[in-house]
Amino acid sequence: MAKAKQNRAFITLYRLYVAAFFLFLAAPLVAAGSFAFNDSLFPALPWQGFTLDWFFSPNEPKLGMFYDRRLLSGLYYSFVIGILVSSLSVFVGTTNAFLFVRGSFPAKNFFYILMILPLVIPGVILGISILVLASNIANGVENAFNYEIDMLRPGIFLVVLGQFSFITTITSLVITARLRKFDHSMEEAALNLGASRLQVLRTVTLPFLRPAMIAAGIVGFLVSFENFNTTLFLVGSESPLTITMFDRMAKVGSTPVLNAVSFVLIIGSGLLALITVAVQRDKSSG
Amino acid sequence: MQSDIKRLSLILLFAPFALWIFLLIIVPHAGMVVLSLREKVAPRVYEYGLGNYIDFINEPIYWNTLLRTGSMSILVTFLALIIGFPIAYYIAKIAGKRSRGALFLLCLIPLWVSDLIRAFGWILLLRETGVVSSFLLWTGAINQPIEFLYNDVTVIVGLVYTVILFMIVPLVSTLDGMDDAMVEAGYNLGGNGFTVLRRIIVPYAMPGIVSGCIVVFMLTAGSYLTPILLGGKNSSWFTEQIYDQFITRFNWESGAAFGFLLLAFTSLVVWLGLKLTGQTLANTVAKS
Numbered sequence: 001m002a003k004a005k006q007n008r009a010f011i012t013l014y015r016l017y018v019a020a021f022f023l024f025l026a027a028p029l030v031a032a033g034s035f036a037f038n039d040s041l042f043p044a045l046p047w048q049g050f051t052l053d054w055f056f057s058p059n060e061p062k063l064g065m066f067y068d069r070r071l072l073s074g075l076y077y078s079f080v081i082g083i084l085v086s087s088l089s090v091f092v093g094t095t096n097a098f099l100f101v102r103g104s105f106p107a108k109n110f111f112y113i114l115m116i117l118p119l120v121i122p123g124v125i126l127g128i129s130i131l132v133l134a135s136n137i138a139n140g141v142e143n144a145f146n147y148e149i150d151m152l153r154p155g156i157f158l159v160v161l162g163q164f165s166f167i168t169t170i171t172s173l174v175i176t177a178r179l180r181k182f183d184h185s186m187e188e189a190a191l192n193l194g195a196s197r198l199q200v201l202r203t204v205t206l207p208f209l210r211p212a213m214i215a216a217g218i219v220g221f222l223v224s225f226e227n228f229n230t231t232l233f234l235v236g237s238e239s240p241l242t243i244t245m246f247d248r249m250a251k252v253g254s255t256p257v258l259n260a261v262s263f264v265l266i267i268g269s270g271l272l273a274l275i276t277v278a279v280q281r282d283k284s285s286g
Numbered sequence: 287m288q289s290d291i292k293r294l295s296l297i298l299l300f301a302p303f304a305l306w307i308f309l310l311i312i313v314p315h316a317g318m319v320v321l322s323l324r325e326k327v328a329p330r331v332y333e334y335g336l337g338n339y340i341d342f343i344n345e346p347i348y349w350n351t352l353l354r355t356g357s358m359s360i361l362v363t364f365l366a367l368i369i370g371f372p373i374a375y376y377i378a379k380i381a382g383k384r385s386r387g388a389l390f391l392l393c394l395i396p397l398w399v400s401d402l403i404r405a406f407g408w409i410l411l412l413r414e415t416g417v418v419s420s421f422l423l424w425t426g427a428i429n430q431p432i433e434f435l436y437n438d439v440t441v442i443v444g445l446v447y448t449v450i451l452f453m454i455v456p457l458v459s460t461l462d463g464m465d466d467a468m469v470e471a472g473y474n475l476g477g478n479g480f481t482v483l484r485r486i487i488v489p490y491a492m493p494g495i496v497s498g499c500i501v502v503f504m505l506t507a508g509s510y511l512t513p514i515l516l517g518g519k520n521s522s523w524f525t526e527q528i529y530d531q532f533i534t535r536f537n538w539e540s541g542a543a544f545g546f547l548l549l550a551f552t553s554l555v556v557w558l559g560l561k562l563t564g565q566t567l568a569n570t571v572a573k574s
Binding site: 017021022024025026027028029030031042043044045091092095096098099102103111113114115116118120122126128129133161164165168225226228229232233245246250258265270273274277 | 296298299300302303306307310311313314315317318321369372373376380389391392393394395396397398399400401402403404405406407408409410411415416417420421447500501504507508509510511515525528529532533538541542545548549552553556567
């Protein structure tokens with residue numbers, strides 16, 4: 001009896017601990033999101049009443065996020081960069097999956113480790129190493145031919161390359177895991193039925209990989225959208241949203257418009273995460 | 287003919303991989319190392335040598351910052367493991383079937399919210415005019431507002447918060463595969479709770495533990511946002527020194543040396559961790 005009682009007390013304590021943890025997990029997100037609706041010029045207590053001004057008000061001092069030029073252009077650049085990075089990295093991730101699941105070539109294990117490596121290099125270092133290389137090439141060309149390659153100066157192109165360099169590892173791992181589960185006999189059946197190799201790829205193999213490709217694309221987009229460390233060193237005049245927000249946060253008098261952006265981003269990434277999970281779940285049953 | 291097609295498709299598949307790894311990983315890092323060995327002796331005159339590294343050793347601020355970053359990152363990794371393991375175990379083994387999925391989702395969603403927003407949330411909670419301070423004033427527990435930001439404890443809490451989900455998610459996936467019968471067998475053979483944890487659960491979860499620790503350590507040591515926003519300008523984080531050399535002082539040679547030192551240091555810790563636990567990179571990080 002005593003033991004059962006002790007056990008019950010332990011389980012209750014354990015539950016309390018888990019509850020406290022989730023409270024800890026939610027607290028900053030709730031704080032960042034909820035002040036977007038506070039009718040005050042500062043994101044702080046006391047609560048002054050509910051307002052949507054920080055989203056929709058067109059004039060100062062309560063300039064809403066949908067009228068804030070710099071935030072909107074940050075959002076736009078983040079979208080452009082995110083879509084470029086995720087489509088590129090899903091493409092290379094898919095070819096990598098075929099390479100490592102189907103291909104046989106010498107030193108395959110070594111190359112596989114090489115593929116994982118970008119994930120364990122600090123983002124700051126990926127950023128500076130690519131910055132150094134691009135600047136060296138650009139300087140070299142400028143000195144030799146007196147021609148300036150704008151693309152290799154900090155800007156969107158370098159940001160895309162920098163993010164692509166490690167997001168490809170993530171997409172490759174997701175798609176590789178899916179391709180490993182593929183039943184070879186399905187392809188053979190299609191070949192026996194007279195399909196060409198290309199047709200088999202298009203009608204059998206790629207549709208099988210689609211859930212993983214979609215999930216990898218969403219993950220890649222999210223990681224790109226919120227990346228800071230690598231982007232910080234490669235960014236030019238077209239700042240993506242994280243950089244714009246960071247610059248404002250560093251300033252003391254930031255208004256709750258940042259909370260409005262946070263709210264939109266929390267909801268947006270939450271929804272995308274849900275979609276990823278739903279797509280992946282489809283995969284396990286199918 | 288058939289083998290020619292095979293070879294051609296292998297080459298076509300290998301090309302994107304090789305371009306990616308070679309042009310964006312190997313060549314840039316080699317370039318960084320070469321740059322770090324170069325020193326400016328006069329305008330447009332350079333000399334090769336270990337000067338940048340000697341400067342690093344001679345200036346205690348630099349290597350103190352690296353040691354501080356390293357030791358704090360190890361502490362954060364350890365705390366994330368200690369705090370996260372019971373949560374992962376609860377989600378994987380104790381929670382009911384239905385609440386398990388919901389709890390796991392609750393862990394996944396904050397994972398996808400940017401570090402920046404999470405740090406911003408902490409700022410709003412902890413600063414002098416923030417929620418916690420105002421609340422304590424209101425209850426009468428304190429008479430004056432308190433500044434909770436800009437100290438090491440806050441930086442550590444913030445970092446644990448930022449990275450802990452990267453610990454919990456691989457742990458949940460590993461523990462999920464464990465058969466409950468193993469735990470029961472341990473109890474039946476007379477083990478108490480602690481013995482079962484040490485002899486059965488932890489060894490089984492080892493790949494997940496190692497994978498979580500590697501990712502968490504790398505993310506912490508390479509983090510920039512959280513130490514700066516929660517620790518203020520003087521948080522002395524090593525990535526800040528790299529930024530300072532590159533962007534503020536425009537001393538790329540020394541910044542490249544710092545970058546290489548950070549990479550070497552973190553790789554060494556990861557390598558040691560893998561050796562000590564007898565795991566490999568392929569069966570830990572690649573699985574999560």
